[in-house]
Amino acid sequence: MNSRMEAFTHRVGGLAYGGDYNPEQWDPAVWREDVRLMREAGVNTATLGVFAWASLEPEPGKYEFGWMDEVMDLLHAGGISVNLATPTAAPPVWLTHLHPEVFPIMADGQPFGFGNRLQYDPSSPIYREYAAGITTKLAERYSFHPALAMWHISNEYGPTAYNEASSVNFRRWLQRKYGDLGSLNEAWTTRFWGQIYTDWEQIEVPNIPRTWMNPARRLDFKRFTSDALLECYIAERDIVRSFRDDVPVVTNFMRFYRNADYWKWAPEEDAVALDIYPNPLESDSHVSAAFQYDLFRSLKGGQPWLLMEQSSSAVSQWKVNVVKEPGRMRLGSLQAVSRAADSVLFFQWRASRGGHERFHSAMLPHSGADSRTFREIVDLGREVKALAPVAGSTAQAEIAILFDWNGWWGLEETFGLPRNDFSYVESVMRNYTPLWKAHYPVDVVSTASSLAPYKVLLIPNAYLIDDDGVARITEFVRAGGTVIMSFFSGVVDEFNRVRPDGYPGAFRELIGAKIDEYWAARPDEVFNVEFGDGRTATATWWRDDIHLETGTALATYRDGILKDRAAVVANRYGSGRVVYFATLLDEESFDTTLLQAVESAGAAKPFDGVPAHVECAVRRNDDHEFVFLLNHDAEVSTTVTLSAGGTDLLSGRTVSGDIELGPLDAVVIQRPARPAE
Ligand code: GAL
Numbered sequence: 001m002n003s004r005m006e007a008f009t010h011r012v013g014g015l016a017y018g019g020d021y022n023p024e025q026w027d028p029a030v031w032r033e034d035v036r037l038m039r040e041a042g043v044n045t046a047t048l049g050v051f052a053w054a055s056l057e058p059e060p061g062k063y064e065f066g067w068m069d070e071v072m073d074l075l076h077a078g079g080i081s082v083n084l085a086t087p088t089a090a091p092p093v094w095l096t097h098l099h100p101e102v103f104p105i106m107a108d109g110q111p112f113g114f115g116n117r118l119q120y121d122p123s124s125p126i127y128r129e130y131a132a133g134i135t136t137k138l139a140e141r142y143s144f145h146p147a148l149a150m151w152h153i154s155n156e157y158g159p160t161a162y163n164e165a166s167s168v169n170f171r172r173w174l175q176r177k178y179g180d181l182g183s184l185n186e187a188w189t190t191r192f193w194g195q196i197y198t199d200w201e202q203i204e205v206p207n208i209p210r211t212w213m214n215p216a217r218r219l220d221f222k223r224f225t226s227d228a229l230l231e232c233y234i235a236e237r238d239i240v241r242s243f244r245d246d247v248p249v250v251t252n253f254m255r256f257y258r259n260a261d262y263w264k265w266a267p268e269e270d271a272v273a274l275d276i277y278p279n280p281l282e283s284d285s286h287v288s289a290a291f292q293y294d295l296f297r298s299l300k301g302g303q304p305w306l307l308m309e310q311s312s313s314a315v316s317q318w319k320v321n322v323v324k325e326p327g328r329m330r331l332g333s334l335q336a337v338s339r340a341a342d343s344v345l346f347f348q349w350r351a352s353r354g355g356h357e358r359f360h361s362a363m364l365p366h367s368g369a370d371s372r373t374f375r376e377i378v379d380l381g382r383e384v385k386a387l388a389p390v391a392g393s394t395a396q397a398e399i400a401i402l403f404d405w406n407g408w409w410g411l412e413e414t415f416g417l418p419r420n421d422f423s424y425v426e427s428v429m430r431n432y433t434p435l436w437k438a439h440y441p442v443d444v445v446s447t448a449s450s451l452a453p454y455k456v457l458l459i460p461n462a463y464l465i466d467d468d469g470v471a472r473i474t475e476f477v478r479a480g481g482t483v484i485m486s487f488f489s490g491v492v493d494e495f496n497r498v499r500p501d502g503y504p505g506a507f508r509e510l511i512g513a514k515i516d517e518y519w520a521a522r523p524d525e526v527f528n529v530e531f532g533d534g535r536t537a538t539a540t541w542w543r544d545d546i547h548l549e550t551g552t553a554l555a556t557y558r559d560g561i562l563k564d565r566a567a568v569v570a571n572r573y574g575s576g577r578v579v580y581f582a583t584l585l586d587e588e589s590f591d592t593t594l595l596q597a598v599e600s601a602g603a604a605k606p607f608d609g610v611p612a613h614v615e616c617a618v619r620r621n622d623d624h625e626f627v628f629l630l631n632h633d634a635e636v637s638t639t640v641t642l643s644a645g646g647t648d649l650l651s652g653r654t655v656s657g658d659i660e661l662g663p664l665d666a667v668v669i670q671r672p673a674r675p676a677e
Helices: 003-012 028-041 066-077 093-098 125-142 164-178 181-187 215-243 262-268 285-299 328-338 372-386 405-413 424-437 467-478 587-600
Strands: 016-021 045-048 081-085 148-152 252-254 273-275 306-309 343-346 399-402 442-445 456-459 482-486 513-520 527-531 536-548 552-557 566-573 576-581 583-585 614-620 624-631 638-641 646-648 658-661 666-672
Touching: 003 016, 003 148, 016 028, 016 306, 016 372, 028 066, 028 372, 045 066, 045 148, 045 343, 066 081, 066 125, 093 125, 125 215, 164 181, 164 215, 215 262, 215 405, 262 285, 273 285, 285 328, 285 424, 285 442, 306 328, 328 343, 328 372, 328 614, 328 624, 328 666, 399 424, 405 424, 424 442, 424 456, 424 482, 424 587, 456 467, 456 587, 467 482, 467 566, 467 576, 482 587, 513 566, 527 566, 527 583, 527 587, 536 552, 536 566, 536 587, 566 583, 576 583, 576 587, 583 587, 614 638, 624 658, 658 666
Parallel strands: 016 045, 016 343, 045 081, 081 148, 252 273, 273 306, 306 343, 399 442, 399 456, 456 482, 482 576
Antiparallel strands: 513 536, 527 536, 527 552, 536 583, 552 566, 566 576, 614 624, 624 666, 638 658, 646 666
């Protein structure tokens, strides 16, 4: 943790608890009730001002800070720290009315228009000028207000814009990247379809982004869009820092968000922060949440992160929005903390009466303090307070999974592939889920991460990997690591050009085989597969026409034109080992093979024998470890036997090795630091 975050943790006395607070929607009498109820609920942090630009600057250059002064003072008097947002995610109507060119032009060629939020082109110099203006005013006024504990820059950076200003900025970005047009033409393979550029001015954003489009241009546009948004963040961050630089500065990210490369953003923040709304209708939404939490812990190399937004109960953005049944909010919050979140924050404190999100749940619902939700919020506040000792602790893993935005874009955004219906997220989750079920701790890595701490690296459908990443992965295996890779990995370079000398150009030696052709399966094709040990499996969706070199077949096809050829390959390389899936196996066979490879790599298996519905995770600091056991089953009680007991921070009770968990129940056992379970 950096010193700014340490100071924040110290200030809130452990974990942050609270949420978005929008007092501009309410009269002053309500503010007083808010502070009273916040105190009752144990709230120590309020995120103020997220969409308040129009209330702070109702006309250009005319500011109304009186209400915010009063709210800051009230919160401070109530002992509640403020996470102060720059309001730049919602430009006021006067701005877009004066300068309609600020509206982002959307993928369909139409301007976004007013009435939602995020109505800005991140490359617009006018937007940036006005955003800098309001940010400067806020920083001038509140940098030294005693309530200020953190800066929250804008909100969920997002828009992809196809404006003229974006083209100008895109050209600037390309000039910085390529230096001269010759290199760009080479990288983009512009001789194909005669697309050679002779002047920078000829290059535009891929406006009307058809699927038939130069794939390197599309890819660079994705990279550029992430960077253009990041420029907006950095500009505002630097303004607030110029007034005072001991307060942490963050922004909030979204779950599986494709338009911003979080690996590039994370180093620019004091902590990464996540907004997440697991859908209670999806039975495995807590597993994908666990992956997100592992990703967020990994983005800054194992530092605790911030759960910036979640819901207390139902949301309002989907077709059917079901409530979180009693106990689910608590369990979901503890799950985030178990994977190194140092906060439990919500959108939002008080439910809005009008506006698009009038039916979105809140800490304080429409039905007021005498409600199931508020009672659960008060109870949770007490527990979050009791979890103060876990703040700052983190987790380590021996297994890493590659999650890379460039690979994601290459696979899903550039088209013209043997199949154009890949889902990168599905593929990542297919690899992550068996590890989660078996309670293996997992870190998430990028192509630039150090792989030295790991025994096993999973590489799901990594179609595009840059040369550096390839070198790092190759070295990892040479030095003794185990790689588990799935098909269509290592195919193209960072410019989306097929790597030469047979597929998969980057990893032919690693997998010990050459692939002649990629065979997309027909919709109803199912192939029978048999493993060396006699296990049988089925394969669908994809087959590599693979020719073994140094590799050996772990499993072969029993039928079809590829009968007797390899479906799963194992290869030794240097002191390491690679297991390569050349097809899509049925889930059970895939999971078994993956877990066998993990086990033979010698990865420690904590919590062996604990059923999958009891999620197990451990956070550690120098003195203690904190064992989280979370029963996701709403009906079944389960007993878990640990090798050593400790104190359950939630109940305050001393517990022995045998721990009884009721339905949806949880324990957080603090015990002295010791070797893994
Ligand atoms: C987030 C957003 C919040 C609120 C919430 C609803 O994406 O930052 O302002 O809209 O979703 O779930």
